[in-house]
Amino acid sequence: MKSSLAIHLLYEDCILAKLLTLQCHAFGGIISAAHDRVPNVNISHQFRAMDFISSNAASLSPSLTLAVTNRAKEMKAKGEQVFGLAGGEPDKDTPENIKQAAIQALQNGATKYTPSAGLPALRQAIADKLKRDNNLTYTPEQICVCSGAKPAVYSALRATISPGDEVIIPTPYWVSYPSMVELCGGTPVYAPTKPENGWKITADEFADAMTPRTKMIILNTPHNPTGAVYSEEELRAIGQVAEDEDILILADEIYEHLIYGEAKHVSMAALSPELYNLTITINGFSKSYAMTGWRLGYSAAPDAIAQAIRLIQDHTASNATTFAQYGAIEALKGDQSFIGDLREEYDLRRQYVYDRLSQMPKVKIVEPMGAFYFFPDISATGLDSLNFCERLLERYKVAVVPGIAFGNDQAIRISYCTSLDVLKEGLDRLEDFCRKL
Numbered sequence: 001m002k003s004s005l006a007i008h009l010l011y012e013d014c015i016l017a018k019l020l021t022l023q024c025h026a027f028g029g030i031i032s033a034a035h036d037r038v039p040n041v042n043i044s045h046q047f048r049a050m051d052f053i054s055s056n057a058a059s060l061s062p063s064l065t066l067a068v069t070n071r072a073k074e075m076k077a078k079g080e081q082v083f084g085l086a087g088g089e090p091d092k093d094t095p096e097n098i099k100q101a102a103i104q105a106l107q108n109g110a111t112k113y114t115p116s117a118g119l120p121a122l123r124q125a126i127a128d129k130l131k132r133d134n135n136l137t138y139t140p141e142q143i144c145v146c147s148g149a150k151p152a153v154y155s156a157l158r159a160t161i162s163p164g165d166e167v168i169i170p171t172p173y174w175v176s177y178p179s180m181v182e183l184c185g186g187t188p189v190y191a192p193t194k195p196e197n198g199w200k201i202t203a204d205e206f207a208d209a210m211t212p213r214t215k216m217i218i219l220n221t222p223h224n225p226t227g228a229v230y231s232e233e234e235l236r237a238i239g240q241v242a243e244d245e246d247i248l249i250l251a252d253e254i255y256e257h258l259i260y261g262e263a264k265h266v267s268m269a270a271l272s273p274e275l276y277n278l279t280i281t282i283n284g285f286s287k288s289y290a291m292t293g294w295r296l297g298y299s300a301a302p303d304a305i306a307q308a309i310r311l312i313q314d315h316t317a318s319n320a321t322t323f324a325q326y327g328a329i330e331a332l333k334g335d336q337s338f339i340g341d342l343r344e345e346y347d348l349r350r351q352y353v354y355d356r357l358s359q360m361p362k363v364k365i366v367e368p369m370g371a372f373y374f375f376p377d378i379s380a381t382g383l384d385s386l387n388f389c390e391r392l393l394e395r396y397k398v399a400v401v402p403g404i405a406f407g408n409d410q411a412i413r414i415s416y417c418t419s420l421d422v423l424k425e426g427l428d429r430l431e432d433f434c435r436k437l
């Protein structure tokens with residue numbers, strides 16, 4: 001085992017364990033699958049089973065974001081105090097009115113299938129929300145409710161990407177985009193963004209990454225992991241390139257409400273009828289309403305694409321959990337003050353973390369204007385991101401995510417969806433660590 005940061009994964013299946021061990025070496029050994037813990041493994045059987053793994057599945061790597069949070073949880077379970085700055089979900093409970101709506105639905109017997117694209121009333125509520133918040137006109141038939149924004153992205157890719165198609169992914173990127181593109185037989189084409197451009201891809205960089213096989217670009221604003229927010233002008237410039245070359249845009253807007261200062265969220269599909277016809281809008285309930293565990297997200301797309309997405313959902317997931325969908329209706333139609341309160345609180349934390357990181361030795365940052373992350377450059381420490389995170393966790397008990405998980409090995413992701421007290425202690429320790437390097 002190469003690393004002290006051995007994650008004992010819960011996989012008791014020897015095939016997966018072997019697979020993960022192989023994959024983990026590629027990541028410097030941050031995870032060591034516990035195939036040594038699997039009792040009575042018949043080795044020849046194990047190797048035969050490996051032969052049955054599809055090339056698609058064999059190419060997958062475990063999620064490093066989950067690896068770090070799992071390792072931190074494991075340390076906590078052993079009684080160690082860990083300062084978790086790695087999380088990707090709001091540290092709030094789902095608002096009570098939303099919970100009550102789901103409980104009521106359950107009590108009313110909402111325990112059967114819904115149409116696979118979702119309850120008509122929920123799709124109507126989403127259409128109303130997209131009009132109200134995003135100036136987007138979609139009919140309920142253009143909307144597909146999925147079990148989270150993640151499957152919404154995957155179904156959208158399944159509906160549009162054929163083997164050989166290239167998908168431009170600006171780096172750093174949200175961890176799952178490349179794997180999802182590969183699972184569809186597509187080829188991710190990485191377009192590195194620069195901190196001096198606020199970690200945002202420019203229209204020229206987009207054009208440079210294009211080849212005759214380019215089918216799509218994935219744009220995520222506000223952005224995970226950098227917190228970047230694209231302005232209308234920047235989106236228009238990128239949109240113009242997409243329009244000139246007939247490139248689809250997958251617009252992941254899951255963090256739309258977590259936006260600070262002067263920044264404004266703009267939806268790509270709202271910019272022109274041409275861009276509307278080229279864009280698949282992805283959104284969901286996880287971040288804005290603290291509903292990560294409910295597993296609810298959606299896509300909104302031009303008719304033909306929406307129909308293909310619906311067909312894929314018909315034959316794979318069927319519908320998102322029925323009573324959860326009733327909670328989602330309440331989320332969209334009920335009191336929205338939760339979102340404003342969350343934004344306000346997160347903005348205070350953001351400013352605190354910004355002040356602290358700005359003064360920290362060997363750390364360079366770009367001010368994030370959205371989501372709940374910082375993506376500081378730590379290259380001045382001389383450590384790669386994985387090494388940095390391992391040492392920080394093992395020696396200083398602070399969990400952050402290595403930038404390599406997002407395609408950039410010179411940075412780390414710090415999340416501020418935790419209390420100011422935890423942030424303060426975590427940052428004190430981070431500062432101490434950086435000073436001593």
Ligand SMILES: Cc1ncc(COP(=O)(O)O)c(C=O)c1O
Pocket residue numbers: 088147148149150151174220223224252254284285286292295296297
């Ligand atoms: C950019 C981005 N898109 C999509 C998702 C998935 O959200 P969900 O929990 O709704 O599947 C996440 C979750 O972290 C995310 O950061």
